[in-house]
Amino acid sequence: MQCGGGVIQRPSPRGARSSRSDSGPVAGVLASQYLGGIIGAKHLIATDMGGTSFDVGLVWDGEPIASYQSVVHQYEYFVPRIDIRSVGSGGGLDHLDRTR
Numbered sequence: 001m002q003c004g005g006g007v008i009q010r011p012s013p014r015g016a017r018s019s020r021s022d023s024g025p026v027a028g029v030l031a032s033q034y035l036g037g038i039i040g041a042k043h044l045i046a047t048d049m050g051g052t053s054f055d056v057g058l059v060w061d062g063e064p065i066a067s068y069q070s071v072v073h074q075y076e077y078f079v080p081r082i083d084i085r086s087v088g089s090g091g092g093l094d095h096l097d098r099t100r
Contacts, residue, residue, distance in 0.1 A: 026082045029057035029064050037062065053086045 025048040032046035036059055044059040058065045067083035069076060 025055035025057060025084045025086075026064075028055075029059065029082050029084070032057075033059045033062065033064055049089070052089060054089045055084050055086045057082055057084045 025046075028048045029046040032044045036042065036044045042060075042062045046057045046059065048055040048057075065083045066080060068080055069078055
């Protein structure tokens with residue numbers, strides 16, 4: 001899966017790492033778009049809750065909201081992608097000390 005919604009042909013090119021960022025949540029947005037088409041919903045909020053983040057993407061008028069600029073740490077990337085916004089949600093279960 002690519003961040004813009006397409007798939008990477010096998011074997012995956014090593015130089016295409018920036019196109020794979022947020023590819024998991026992007027798949028969820030595309031699945032929401034598909035299901036929205038089946039039930040007739042044109043405006044959707046797709047969410048993906050993981051162990052360390054809560055990711056949100058929007059489908060508006062039946063199309064995922066796209067972005068052409070990403071900032072990862074301090075680096076700017078200009079890659080067409082489905083716009084995913086992430087909120088940190090802790091660190092999973094790593095904070096539990098099971099030795100006590």
